[in-house]
Amino acid sequence: MTAAATGVQLVRDGGACDSNGVCWSTCCSLRQNVCISNESSSFVADNATVACLVDPPTATNPSYAPDVSQNETFYISVGVGAAVSIAVLVVFLWRATRAAATDKHVDMSSTDVATIHGSDRPPVRLQRHGATALTFSDADKQILDPYRLDSSKLELKVLLATGGYGTVWRGQYDGAVVAVKVLFDGRKSAAGVSKFIAEVALLATLVNPYVVSFVGASWTTVESLALVVEYMDLGDLYDYLRTHSAVEFSWTAKRRCAADIVRGLVYLHDRNIIHRDVKSRNVLLDTVKPSKLSDFGVSREISSKTMSQEVGTYLWTAPEILRGDRYTVSADIYSLGVLLGELDSHQPPFYNVTIEDGGPMLGVSIMMRVMQNQLHVDVSPQCPPRIASLIDLCTGHGPAQRPTAAQVLGALEAWVVDTVRGNDLDLCRT
Structure with missing residues (x-):
């Protein structure tokens, strides 16, 4: 074919x-x-x-192409x-x-430092030397200038994470601890910088206890542009689940975390903003502050041109998005349901799905089965029934089958009320 x-x-x-x-x-x-x-x-x-x-x-030789037999039809x-x-x-x-x-392969030249992941080092000023072909447009300047920080006061200290677009550092700005997102050199094209500026512009408008707080942007040149946000000292939920047992991270704490996440989604959806990348990696935790949604590099306001091919982490992605349909807030709810499954299992989505010989199922097979409504998020025997029910509702195959973020929050808050009144048996499972 x-x-x-x-x-x-x-x-x-x-x-x-x-x-x-x-x-x-x-x-x-x-x-x-x-x-x-x-x-x-x-x-x-x-x-x-x-x-x-x-x-x-990769060159192919047409002489090796087999004939199509009648049995193959x-x-x-x-x-x-x-x-x-x-x-x-x-x-x-x-x-x-x-x-x-x-x-797996971090281009450390993007930050002008050489360091071991997670290790402390002498502070580095966030600036790059040498000419660059990129310049800010007048429109870019209008967006960025109100949020510009004094780059001489910004220091990068500890590398926290790496991803497809760049690195995230623990740093200091004017004496306060902050998190700093810096683009890889390979992403510092006109398109990459424009997307980064869009994230700055969106985050600057979001003020909510359950969304990571925007501090500002820093740059000396276009290529040194950095996004500065509040620092959350426990890191992201993905790593936390894999380094803490179900005893250490009980359902009492998980319930609070889930409610915080949903409150963040209610805030976004009320503003007609789709997060579009809800997953445990994009939830940040702290010893004092509530859990917060982060990483708005792919978030968009709802419009007729919001197409699925732009973004998506497939294990958390709703079936209609995998089919190529337009994003709606309901896609965030599906991803939330998958994330609730992570709270139950402490494992990545569909970690236990195997093929006939017992080996792990490939991503393309998982995606096909999700699209065809043949694969669903499993729950453990220890999962509280109310969470199991929410997982089932949130991951409904059709967008119209899923609850709103406000409805999910209502269910979680009712659970809290029942617990206070002594009418809840769910937490006896933990």
């Missing part, structure tokens, strides 16, 4: 998409070095996706039925692979 027949055309070239004229001219938009187009006029399938990958193509017919779904999955999986690779 040809790529066109599946609705996917991979346009590969040696240069990065943001600097490659061939790739750019073929595709209508740039998303994390993937040029994506929904124009179908040039292809066999409707809603075709064009992914411009930065890797050179049935399997090809079945494959055609799944072609459109596979077209959507190609971009998701390729993006996830590149993000994972970046997590």
Whole structure:
């Protein structure tokens, strides 16, 4: 089956998409070095996706292509039925692979420091030397200038995390402890910086106890642009779940954490903002402060152009988004349900899903089963019934089947009331 027949055309070239004229001219938009187009006029399938990958193509020899026998016709017919779904999955999986690779190999030149992960070192001033081809537009300056911090007062001290876009540091600003997000050199293209500025602009408008607080932005040049937010001393929920047992992190504490997360979503959804990346990695914890939502690099206000291909971590992604539908707040609720499953298991989503020989199921198979309503979030025998019920409701296959964030919060708060009154048996399980 040809790529066109599946609705996917991979346009590969040696240069990065943001600097490659061939790739750019073929595709209508740039998303994390993937040029994506929904124009179908040039292809066999409707809603075709064009992914411009930065890797050179691997040469193939057509002489090795087998003839299609009559016995294979049935399997090809079945494959055609799944072609459109596979077209959507190609971009998701390729993006996830590149993000994972970046997590393992950190380009430390992006921060002008050499340090061991999590180790203290002498403070480094956040600035870069040398000329840069990038400059801020007047529109960028209008967005950033009201939030500009004095870069001479900002210090990077401890590397906390690395991801697909850059690094997060514990630092100090004017004596106060802060978290600092810095882009990798490879992300410091015009498109990368524009996305970073959009995150600054959005965070600056969010003031809520359950959303990480915005401090400001710092730069000496375009390439040294950094986002500064409040510091949460327990790190993210993903790591916390994997370093603490169910006894250490009881359901009494988990319930508070879940309610904090949902309060953050209620705030966002009331403002017509979709987070679009709700997962344990994007929930921050603290010994004193409530749990908070973080990482708004992919959040968007609701609009008709909010398309699924731009973002998504597939294990937490709603089935309609995997199919290529438009994001709605209901997609956040599905991701919340998956996150509640993490609170139960202390493991990544679908960690226990295996194939016939007992090996782990591949991501593409998990995605296909989620899309077809054949795979759901399991709960343990120790999971409180109210959480199990919320997981089931939040991960309903259709968006209309899922509750709102306000309804989920109401259920969690009712649980608290019942516990205070002594009418609740759920916590006896912990």
